[in-house]
Amino acid sequence: MKFTVQSKDKNSLARTGILETDHSTINTPVFMPVGTHGVVKSISPNELYDLDTNIMLSNTYHLYLRPGTDIIQENGGLHQFLNWSNSILTDSGGYQVFSLNKMNKITDDGVHFKSHLDGSMHFFTPEVSMEVQQKLGSDIIMAFDYCPPADCSKKELKRASDLTCEWTKRAYNYLKTHDRLYDHQQTLFPIIQGGINKDERLKCVDQMLPFIDGGIAIGGLSVGEKKEPMFDTVQLLGESISEDYARYLMGVGKPTDIVKSVLRGVDMFDCVLPTRNARNGQIFTSDGIINILNNQYKNDTSLIDKNSRIQFAKDYSKSYLRYLFQINEILGIRIATLINIAYYFDLMNQIRFEINNDTFVKWSKDYLEQHID
RNA sequence: GUAGCCGUAGCUCAAUUGGUAGAGCCCCGCAUUGUGGUUGCGGUUGUUGUGGGUUCGAGUCCCAUCGGUUACC
Numbered sequence: 001m002k003f004t005v006q007s008k009d010k011n012s013l014a015r016t017g018i019l020e021t022d023h024s025t026i027n028t029p030v031f032m033p034v035g036t037h038g039v040v041k042s043i044s045p046n047e048l049y050d051l052d053t054n055i056m057l058s059n060t061y062h063l064y065l066r067p068g069t070d071i072i073q074e075n076g077g078l079h080q081f082l083n084w085s086n087s088i089l090t091d092s093g094g095y096q097v098f099s100l101n102k103m104n105k106i107t108d109d110g111v112h113f114k115s116h117l118d119g120s121m122h123f124f125t126p127e128v129s130m131e132v133q134q135k136l137g138s139d140i141i142m143a144f145d146y147c148p149p150a151d152c153s154k155k156e157l158k159r160a161s162d163l164t165c166e167w168t169k170r171a172y173n174y175l176k177t178h179d180r181l182y183d184h185q186q187t188l189f190p191i192i193q194g195g196i197n198k199d200e201r202l203k204c205v206d207q208m209l210p211f212i213d214g215g216i217a218i219g220g221l222s223v224g225e226k227k228e229p230m231f232d233t234v235q236l237l238g239e240s241i242s243e244d245y246a247r248y249l250m251g252v253g254k255p256t257d258i259v260k261s262v263l264r265g266v267d268m269f270d271c272v273l274p275t276r277n278a279r280n281g282q283i284f285t286s287d288g289i290i291n292i293l294n295n296q297y298k299n300d301t302s303l304i305d306k307n308s309r310i311q312f313a314k315d316y317s318k319s320y321l322r323y324l325f326q327i328n329e330i331l332g333i334r335i336a337t338l339i340n341i342a343y344y345f346d347l348m349n350q351i352r353f354e355i356n357n358d359t360f361v362k363w364s365k366d367y368l369e370q371h372i373d
Numbered sequence: 374g375u376a377g378c379c380g381u382a383g384c385u386c387a388a389u390u391g392g393u394a395g396a397g398c399c400c401c402g403c404a405u406u407g408u409g410g411u412u413g414c415g416g417u418u419g420u421u422g423u424g425g426g427u428u429c430g431a432g433u434c435c436c437a438u439c440g441g442u443u444a445c446c
Contacts, residue, residue, distance in 0.1 A: 034407080041408080041410070099407085100408095100409085191407090217407085250406095270406095271406050272407085273406055276411075277405070291402090291403090295401065295402090
């Protein structure tokens with residue numbers, strides 16, 4: 001993988017860049033749609049290509065449990081299994097251990113956890129996570145990290161960031177001593193932890209330096225902390241991480257969060273919000289965020305979004321989409337998901353355009369004034 | 374025709390020996406940030422089939438009536 005900064009904004013930390021993997025070329029800042037189970041729910045690869053998706057996210061934890069690593073390997077790896085020829089980033093499973101299962105035990109060696117599918121016990125170590133991700137064959141491999149909740153004690157926070165540093169070293173060493181299984185390159189992204197504690201974050205950045213190979217991730221944010229310290233932390237890292245590395249803010253976020261983070265130097269994003277909320281009727285339109293299930297759309301014959309690049313949005317009324325959601329029809333979910341992904345991609349396009357044009361700060365100010373959370 | 378059982382929110386049903394009619398689903402809002410089409414929070418909804426009676430007080434007991442259902446003739 002190769003990351004090249006293309007254009008730097010004069011008035012902020014924002015920049016555009018190009019991320020090249022053996023599978024695709026990605027313009028940054030980029031939003032990566034989430035396909036936890038190897039599919040962006042209800043959307044086909046061809047539809048994703050049509051939206052200009054160059055990279056999608058998938059998940060080690062889920063794919064390991066089902067269908068299982070061996071089955072994916074027998075299918076020729078994740079790219080072949082999914083029939084997806086662009087890039088894939090796999091999350092390491094560290095976050096799922098934190099978010100999906102409260103019944104787990106974290107030792108210095110790794111994490112014992114219970115499957116959410118059948119209750120069986122499993123043990124993940126940095127090495128296991130790397131082995132699985134090597135077999136999956138993703139282009140970007142995330143280091144196995146320990147993501148503590150925002151309300152944890154200072155002691156736990158320190159333990160989490162220390163363990164994450166140590167686990168990253170082990171992951172790095174594993175990859176160094178094990179040959180890749182496919183003919184394309186796989187790149188490890190270390191994950192910085194440390195919550196909203198400045199010293200912990202800076203210590204993490206420092207300790208991760210030997211393991212960076214073009215990109216690094218900011219983890220442990222948007223886990224319940226307040227917005228202000230969250231963006232202060234992003235700002236701190238935007239200033240501290242070398243500008244030669246792609247910076248990936250994990251799990252963020254709302255469109256406004258993305259704009260604010262790009263201002264602070266972030267290049268890569270992923271978030272379940274546009275796709276998950278689509279399934280619950282929340283649509284990101286050029287006129288703002290709406291919940292199509294609201295009664296006010298019952299008889300609203302206006303188009304879903306006349307400015308969307310999704311044809312469905314220009315073919316159907318809000319009234320019809322609401323009706324599709326009411327009868328729990330798959331098509332409603334597909335339409336909402338496509339529109340939301342397109343909205344996020346349009347936003348990223350706009351962001352890149354404004355940065356290249358040196359108008360990003362002014363544009364973002366206007367955008368943030370018009371879009372209040 | 375006779376006997377029994379049942380009628381409670383839009384739906385499925387709760388409600389001690391008579392003591393302020395509730396719950397789930399639906400519906401209506403809000404939330405959702407490295408995804409379980411998820412989950413959480415809040416809200417609306419009743420002449421307890423109808424009409425009488427007993428009682429301080431009736432969804433509950435009594436009478437009548439209407440509707441449903443089962444068994445028997």
